[in-house]
Every structure is written in C-alpha cells, then in structure tokens.
Amino acid sequence: MNKMLGNKKAIAAFTLPVLFVFSLIVFFPIIQTIQKSFYDWDGLTKPIFSGFKNYAELLRDPLFYQASKNGVLFAIVLVIFQIGISTLLALALMNPAIPFRRFFRNAYFIPAVLSVTVACQLFSSIYNPEFGMINKLFETFGLDWQQDWLSDTRCSLLAVAFVSVWHGMGYQFSIIFAGLKSVPDQYQEAAMIDGANRFQINTKVLIPLIKDTYRICLIMAITGGINAYSYMQILTKGGPGTSSHTLTYMTFRSAFTIGEYGYGCAVAAMLILQCLTATFLINKFMRSESITY
Amino acid sequence: MKKLFIFRRKKNYFTIVLLILFSVISIYPLLYLLFYSLKTNDEIFYTNPFGIPLAPQFDNYRRAVQLFDIVGFFKNSMVITLFSVMAILILALPFSYAISRMHWKLKNTVSFYLSLGLFIPIQVIIVPLSILVKNMHISNTYLALIIPYIAFNLAFACMVLSSSFSSLPQELEESAFIDGSGVFRTFLEIMIPLVKPAISTAIIFATMSIWNEYTLASILATDQKLKTLPVGLTSFVGEHSTDWGAMGACLVIASIPTVILYLCCSEQVEKALTVSGAVKG
Numbered sequence: 001m002n003k004m005l006g007n008k009k010a011i012a013a014f015t016l017p018v019l020f021v022f023s024l025i026v027f028f029p030i031i032q033t034i035q036k037s038f039y040d041w042d043g044l045t046k047p048i049f050s051g052f053k054n055y056a057e058l059l060r061d062p063l064f065y066q067a068s069k070n071g072v073l074f075a076i077v078l079v080i081f082q083i084g085i086s087t088l089l090a091l092a093l094m095n096p097a098i099p100f101r102r103f104f105r106n107a108y109f110i111p112a113v114l115s116v117t118v119a120c121q122l123f124s125s126i127y128n129p130e131f132g133m134i135n136k137l138f139e140t141f142g143l144d145w146q147q148d149w150l151s152d153t154r155c156s157l158l159a160v161a162f163v164s165v166w167h168g169m170g171y172q173f174s175i176i177f178a179g180l181k182s183v184p185d186q187y188q189e190a191a192m193i194d195g196a197n198r199f200q201i202n203t204k205v206l207i208p209l210i211k212d213t214y215r216i217c218l219i220m221a222i223t224g225g226i227n228a229y230s231y232m233q234i235l236t237k238g239g240p241g242t243s244s245h246t247l248t249y250m251t252f253r254s255a256f257t258i259g260e261y262g263y264g265c266a267v268a269a270m271l272i273l274q275c276l277t278a279t280f281l282i283n284k285f286m287r288s289e290s291i292t293y
Numbered sequence: 294m295k296k297l298f299i300f301r302r303k304k305n306y307f308t309i310v311l312l313i314l315f316s317v318i319s320i321y322p323l324l325y326l327l328f329y330s331l332k333t334n335d336e337i338f339y340t341n342p343f344g345i346p347l348a349p350q351f352d353n354y355r356r357a358v359q360l361f362d363i364v365g366f367f368k369n370s371m372v373i374t375l376f377s378v379m380a381i382l383i384l385a386l387p388f389s390y391a392i393s394r395m396h397w398k399l400k401n402t403v404s405f406y407l408s409l410g411l412f413i414p415i416q417v418i419i420v421p422l423s424i425l426v427k428n429m430h431i432s433n434t435y436l437a438l439i440i441p442y443i444a445f446n447l448a449f450a451c452m453v454l455s456s457s458f459s460s461l462p463q464e465l466e467e468s469a470f471i472d473g474s475g476v477f478r479t480f481l482e483i484m485i486p487l488v489k490p491a492i493s494t495a496i497i498f499a500t501m502s503i504w505n506e507y508t509l510a511s512i513l514a515t516d517q518k519l520k521t522l523p524v525g526l527t528s529f530v531g532e533h534s535t536d537w538g539a540m541g542a543c544l545v546i547a548s549i550p551t552v553i554l555y556l557c558c559s560e561q562v563e564k565a566l567t568v569s570g571a572v573k574g
Contacts, residue, residue, distance in 0.1 A: 027409075036421065122326050133322075
C-alpha cells in the first residue's frame with residue numbers, strides 16, 4: 001500500500017496545480033508588495049530603488065495616522081458590538097425553553113449572506129438625511145435629532161462601522177453559538193450543583209471555556225476592522241474629506257488614482273504589519289493550555 | 294438520557310425581548326428593502342415609509358431589468374461563480390487527498406503553506422495582482438476574476454476536504470488496493486463519493502464568497518460588460534439615485550440567489566461558514 005500511496009507521479013499530479021495557482025496569485029504578490037514598497041514606481045515606467053523613502057514619507061503623512069486611527073476605531077466598534085452582542089444573543093439562545101429558536105438563528109444570520117453592495121446601498125438609503133428610515137423614524141417620534149449620517153465628519157465613520165456590524169454579526173453569532181453548544185453539559189451541571197445561578201454559569205463557566213472561539217472571533221473582527229475597505233468605498237468614498245479613510249483605501253488611492261504604486265505598496269506593507277501585530281498580541285494574551293474536554 | 298433539570302429552565306422574558314429586538318434589527322432593514330422595492334417614490338418618501346406597500350409596484354422590477362443591465366451582471370456573476378467553483382473542486386480534491394492520505398515527506402510543510410492563504414486579506418495583494426493580471430493579458434476578461442477567486446478559495450476548500458478525507462478509515466484504500474485498483478481509480482471511484490458532505494460545504498462557501506465579493510471585482514473587472522452583480526450595482530447609484538423603487542428592485546434581484554440558497558440549506562451554510570472560523574488558527 002505504501003507503494004501506491006507513495007506514488008510520486010500521482011502526488012505530483014495531484015498537488016502541483018494547486019501549488020502553482022496559489023503561489024502565483026497569493027504568495028508571490030505578497031513578496032512583491034513588500035519588495036516594491038522600497039521602490040519609486042508609477043506602474044508604467046521602470047521602478048527606481050528608493051530604499052526607505054516611501055516609509056519615511058508615510059510616517060510623515062497625516063493621512064496615514066488618520067487612516068490608522070480609523071482602522072483601529074472601526075476594529076473597536078466591531079469587537080464591542082459584533083462580539084459583545086453576539087455573545088449576549090448566543091447565551092440567550094442556549095435556553096431550550098425559548099420557542100422558535102431556529103427562526104432566531106436564521107434571522108440573525110441572514111444579513112451575512114447579502115453582498116456588501118446590497119448591505120451598503122440599503123443602508124445608504126436608510127441613512128439618507130431627508131427620506132431615510134432613521135431620520136423618518138425620528139420625525140415620527142417627534143424628535144429633532146436628525147443627522148446627516150454619512151456626510152457629517154463626526155459620525156460618518158461610526159455610521160459605516162455600524163453597517164459592518166449589522167452585516168457581519170450573523171457570522172460571529174454563528175461561530176460563538178457553535179462554540180457554546182460544543183461545551184459538554186457536565187460543566188454546566190457541575191456548576192449548577194455547586195449552586196451557581198444562570199449569570200454566574202454564563203460568565204464564569206461558559207465564556208472562559210470557549211476562549212479559543214473568542215480568539216478567532218477577535219482576530220477576525222480586529223483584522224476585518226483594520227482592513228475595512230468596501231464599506232467606506234461604497235458608502236462614503238472615504239469622505240467626507242478624509243474622515244472615513246482606512247489604510248486599504250489609502251493603498252488603492254495611491255496605487256490606482258494617483259499612480260504611486262511604490263507608496264501604495266508601502267501602505268499595504270504597514271497594513272500587513274498591523275494585522276500581524278494584532279494577531280500576535282491576541283494570541284499572546286489569549287494563549288491558554290489547549291482546552292480539552 | 295433523561296434531561297436534567299438544567300435544561301428545563303423557565304422562560305426568561307427579558308431574554309425573549311432581547312432576542313426579538315435584535316431579530317427585528319437584523320430583519321427589518323431587509324423588509325424595508327423589500328417593501329420599498331414595491332413602492333412608488335412618493336410612498337417611500339412621504340406617505341408610507343415604514344409599512345407594507347399599499348399597491349405593489351411590480352413596474353419597479355420591470356424598470357430595473359430594462360434600465361440597468363441587471364441580466365447582464367447576473368449572467369457575469371453566474372458564469373464566474375460557476376467556473377470558479379468547478380475549477381476549485383477539480384484542483385482541491387486531488388490536492389486534499391494527497392495532503393491527507395498519501396505518504397510523502399513535505400506533506401505538512403505544504404499544508405501549512407496553504408493555510409497561510411486563510412490569513413491573508415485580499416487588500417494587501419491587490420496592487421501586484423492587478424499588475425500581474427495586466428501582464429498576463431487577461432485583464433477585462435472573465436479569467437481576470439476566475440483565476441484569483443480560485444486561488445483565494447483554495448485554502449479553505451482544501452482545509453475542509455482534507456479534514457474530511459482524514460476522517461475516513463485506512464482500510465478503504467487497503468481493500469481497494471488488494472482488489473487491484475490503482476491510486477487514481479481508488480481516488481475517483483471510492484474516496485470522492487465518501488466526502489460528499491465536505492464537498493457541498495466547500496461548494497456553498499465558495500459560491501457565497503465569490504458571488505458576494507466586491508473588492509477584487511471592482512478593481513479587476515472594470516469593463517461595463519464584465520461587471521459582476523456587486524460591482525454593477527454600485528455603478529448606477531449616481532445615475533438613478535432618485536428612483537428608489539427601481540434601485541430597491543435591483544438590490545432584491547441581486548440578493549435572491551444567496552438568500553434562497555441560505556433558506557434552503559441554512560444548516561449547511563452556517564456549518565460551511567463556521568468551519569473556517571472554528572478550525573482557523
């Protein structure tokens with residue numbers, strides 16, 4: 001059997017196509033991004049080596065700091081609302097006495113199957129200052145608090161962030177719910193026998209036991225927030241002004257609008273760095289001995 | 294097993310209110326969309342913004358199909374999704390089998406290499422990728438999107454398929470070889486049919502992620518004839534932004550495939566999308 005399963009020709013035939021496509025499209029471009037960030041390049045003429053010039057310029061660029069700040073803010077909103085609310089809902093739904101659980105699960109998940117475009121266009125009309133759903137709601141209740149949700153520098157980023165929360169929450173909810181369900185019953189039973197009430201069971205037993213699930217959710221939410229692009233591209237085009245710029249937006253703008261490919265690559269490299277740092281920190285703080293049941 | 298009393302909790306009204314509140318928040322925007330795709334502008338803006346349309350305006354849908362090239366975008370999305378998913382399966386099945394069942398030295402290294410693909414956000418590769426596409430002379434063709442989509446979804450598909458292959462007993466291949474079947478035949482006729490659930494998971498995940506994908510499509514397929522649904526929808530926001538009814542109709546048409554797919558196989562879809570979360574990292 002070893003001869004069969006060790007058949008070199010078969011192995012090569014099976015694996016090389018995938019490795020080729022993957023390396024070509026995913027791996028090499030990453031190397032290229034990092035490499036090109038050290039060059040001055042407009043995409044057409046020959047690139048000129050410029051060392052760390054792009055990075056120095058980047059660190060002096062106020063847009064870079066604003067975009068990074070926006071990315072972090074976005075990530076924080078995602079973490080607090082997506083993960084926080086999903087946890088509450090998942091814990092609530094664990095109670096088997098609640099009717100129509102299937103319905104609730106479907107309801108929370110449906111926004112996640114929509115395209116980003118649909119979600120953004122929908123919210124673009126909801127946020128519309130004259131006719132949108134939100135301002136109309138305020139009107140109906142007689143409140144005088146209509147805002148220009150997407151065109152006001154103070155709240156445009158948050159408005160976009162909440163679209164992302166709405167859109168992605170179903171995903172986080174499903175992961176957390178699956179994690180909670182996979183905790184064997186005996187832990188809850190033991191806690192109950194020891195006299196814990198529901199709240200204590202939730203906070204002291206269940207949540208700590210799904211730490212690994214949370215690690216993944218956090219990584220997803222934080223890197224999703226730092227990388228955010230499509231939401232602001234469709235809703236506000238980075239505006240008004242630059243109040244909803246993120247790093248990815250900067251990359252695209254540098255590379256495709258202004259034609260400074262080298263600079264764009266430098267921004268992308270910083271993006272990779274930020275994501276890696278975040279992932280590393282999360283892994284470090286949430287590292288526990290592997291929880292085995 | 295007798296359910297212990299822990300499972301017979303009383304209804305907690307606070308949690309029920311909470312659950313209902315959030316399901317309203319999740320679903321009402323969609324209902325709002327559905328409703329306003331069937332209303333006149335007047336109704337949306339002034340007379341009946343929140344309620345059920347009084348006189349459904351199916352004309353909005355007719356206008357949507359006529360004014361916007363919805364059918365064209367739909368076709369593009371379908372072609373690209375179909376070919377990408379087929380290619381993903383054709384490439385990923387043999388690869389996952391080789392990774393999980395065959396014996397060779399670099400197995401684990403290669404597996405790890407591919408799993409890096411799960412962590413890499415598309416945004417950082419866009420710049421070199423667009424140049425690569427240009428250099429390969431496939432820009433503004435279907436291939437410009439199909440090939441990258443294949444590459445990006447391979448990592449997940451391979452992961453799901455290889456874990457499924459790993460769970461099959463070794464005796465299967467042993468008996469197949471004893472009966473005289475070669476590697477290729479065993480793979481095609483015995484192993485593949487046994488991982489059908491994982492195959493459907495991979496298909497569902499790839500279909501959803503490719504159909505809804507926006508970032509890559511907006512950069513690599515700029516020709517009006519080639520745009521996929523997500524990109525095409527954004528391109529006519531400026532032109533017809535005052536005709537909310539027709540816009541709404543477009544959005545509904547664009548969402549129907551994925552929503553129907555989800556409603557039919559909700560368990561499968563959720564499982565597909567959460568496997569990546571549960572196993573990643």
